[in-house]
Each structure stands twice: as C-alpha cells, then as structure tokens.
C-alpha cells in the first residue's frame with residue numbers, strides 16, 4: 001500500500017484496480033437498483049439534474065459495507081487520518097447521459113467554508129474514495145481531478161488543461177485527499193456511470209451525513225464492529241468524545257459491551 005500512500009502525498013490521488021471482485025460489484029449494484037429507479041434525481045446543479053443520488057447507503061444496500069471497511073482502503077486512510085476517524089458520507093452517484101460537469105470542489109471542508117481552521121494549504125481532514133461500478137470512460141462522467149491541488153491555497157482555480165480524468169474499470173477504487181480539487185464529469189455517452197463513494201473524516205469533524213441517525217442501532221447491529229465504529233458507535237480516547245448518556249455508544253447495539261466498564265459503572269442505569 002505504501003506506493004498508493006506516496007502517490008496521494010505527491011499527486012493527491014491514487015487508483016487501485018481490481019479492488020472489488022465482480023461478484024461484489026454485481027451484488028451491491030443489485031441492492032442499489034431498487035433505489036435507482038428515478039426516485040432520487042439530483043435537486044440542484046451540484047447533485048446533477050441528470051444524476052441520481054442515493055444517501056444513507058448502509059440503511060439500503062448492506063453489502064456496501066465491504067467498500068466501507070475494505071482493508072486496502074483503510075490501510076491508506078490510517079496513514080492520513082487520526083485514530084477513530086469516521087465515515088463521513090456514503091452515497092451512490094449515478095450520472096446519466098446529458099449530465100454536465102459539476103463545479104470544482106474539495107470534500108473535507110463542507111460546512112466550514114471560510115473558517116480559519118480550514119484555510120488551505122493544510123493537511124487533508126478527510127480521505128474520499130470513489131468505487132467504479134461501471135467502467136469510467138472519457139465520455140461517461142469519470143471523476144475529474146486536478147493533480148497536486150491538495151497543496152493549493154484558497155484562491156487558486158483550475159486552469160483549462162490542468163485536470164485529468166480518473167479512467168478505470170469497474171471494480172476499481174479512486175482514493176484521494178479530501179482537499180484535492182475535483183468534480184464529477186459530464187456524461188456525453190449513451191450509458192450511465194454508477195459509483196459509490198465512501199468518504200472518511202477526522203474524528204473531531206462533524207460527519208457530512210448524520211450517520212448515527214441515518215444508520216440507527218437496529219440497523220448498525222448487523223455490521224462488523226469496525227463499520228459500527230466508523231459510523232460513530234465509538235468514542236475518541238482520551239476524552240470520551242461521542243458518548244451517549246455518559247456511556248459508550250456500543251451499549252446501544254450490544255448491551256453486554258464491556259469496553260468502557262468503569263464509565264458504564266459510573267451510572268446506575
């Protein structure tokens with residue numbers, strides 16, 4: 001994984017081809033399919049008027065957990081984010097023919113534009129991934145990236161010709177720094193481009209999707225402890241940030257959880 005970590009440090013992104021077996025591509029696509037029947041069209045130019053977006057994916061397509069906790073991806077994320085990092089967002093994006101390019105943006109400053117702590121250049125506060133469920137081609141809306149832009153300051157905008165397209169076969173994953181300038185491409189082809197994008201953030205940042213409401217305990221229960229922690233059923237140590245009623249949130253899922261015995265014991269309930 002070191003070469004991928006180095007590539008993200010140098011150019012801001014990397015691609016791992018063949019990271020997802022085709023059986024998983026098929027299974028996750030089938031679970032998403034009922035939600036991709038025109039029910040969730042983009043509501044603005046950023047979401048894309050010719051796109052569909054499915055949020056709260058772990059409440060709808062359980063096999064997507066395989067993406068969220070993919071060992072190669074997490075090994076990369078481990079290298080950039082503080083321990084106890086969180087899943088910030090998990091959505092499917094289906095870019096249909098006729099879609100226009102998104103506006104250029106970064107992923108790790110949502111809700112904090114203009115805040116001094118987010119002034120760039122800075123280290124990434126998030127790592128984003130985009131899993132290809134169709135081949136990403138030159139015409140079907142492949143993500144566009146600006147190499148090196150994770151080192152830019154606030155004022156710099158991409159010049160024509162400065163971006164590249166993330167061309168990759170289905171089953172690949174694009175992994176990039178949350179402060180890399182990028183956008184979804186326009187789709188001038190006749191087919192759609194489906195992607196699923198798990199995004200991870202520092203443990204002290206608010207998640208983009210309110211994960212513990214989007215994936216409440218009864219649903220979170222079916223996932224691995226690692227996925228539960230990424231959703232927010234975890235506390236930051238030291239400090240106990242993320243507690244629920246003075247107790248570890250794992251107790252909402254597993255009443256026998258004993259990870260925070262001494263704290264739980266501090267309350268009689």
Ligand SMILES: O=C(O)CCC(=O)C(=O)O
Pocket residue numbers: 046093102107130141142143144182183184185195
């Ligand atoms: O769909 C894509 O390729 C990128 C989408 C994206 O960057 C976003 O919506 O934040």
